[in-house]
Amino acid sequence: MKTAAAVFLLVALAACGPREPKLPSDALDQAIAQAIGDPDTCVLIVDRKTGKTVYSYNNGFNCVRGLPACDRPGFLSARQALTFAALPDGRKASCNSVPDGSRTVGWAEGRVQSAKGDFIYSAMMEGQQALPGQEISARLDDAFSNAGL
16 A cells, blocks of 8 residues: 555656646658658757757657768767757858768757747758758748747
C-alpha cells in the first residue's frame, strides 16, 4: 500500500511540474516540407530558456553530421550551430560542401517569432540544389507563421 501511495505522489508531483510547449508538429512538418523540405535538410526548434529541443525536422543523421561552417573555419552540425541563433540577427551562411562545388550547404539560425514561447532555430540544407542561408531563413519565417507559431 505504501508503494502505491508513493507512486501516486510521484505522478501527482510530475503533473505539477513545468510542461514543454506543445508545438503543432504536423503543421510544422507540412509547412517546412513545402518551404525547404528535402531529404538532406534539418530544422531544430529549441526552447531558449531550457535548451530543450521542442521540434525537429529530419532529426538524426542530418542534424548531427558535420558540414563546412562557411563563415568560419571548420565544420558544424545543425545542433552545434544553435549557438549562433542567439546573435542579434542570427546567422545565414552558404558555401560549397564538397571541393568540386557540385554540392552546397546553406545555414540559417535565429529566433522564432512565436506567441507560443521563446524559441530559437537552427536549419541546414545540403545537396546539389541546396538553398542559400538567406533564402532558408526567409522561407522558414513564412513556414513557422503558416504552421501557427
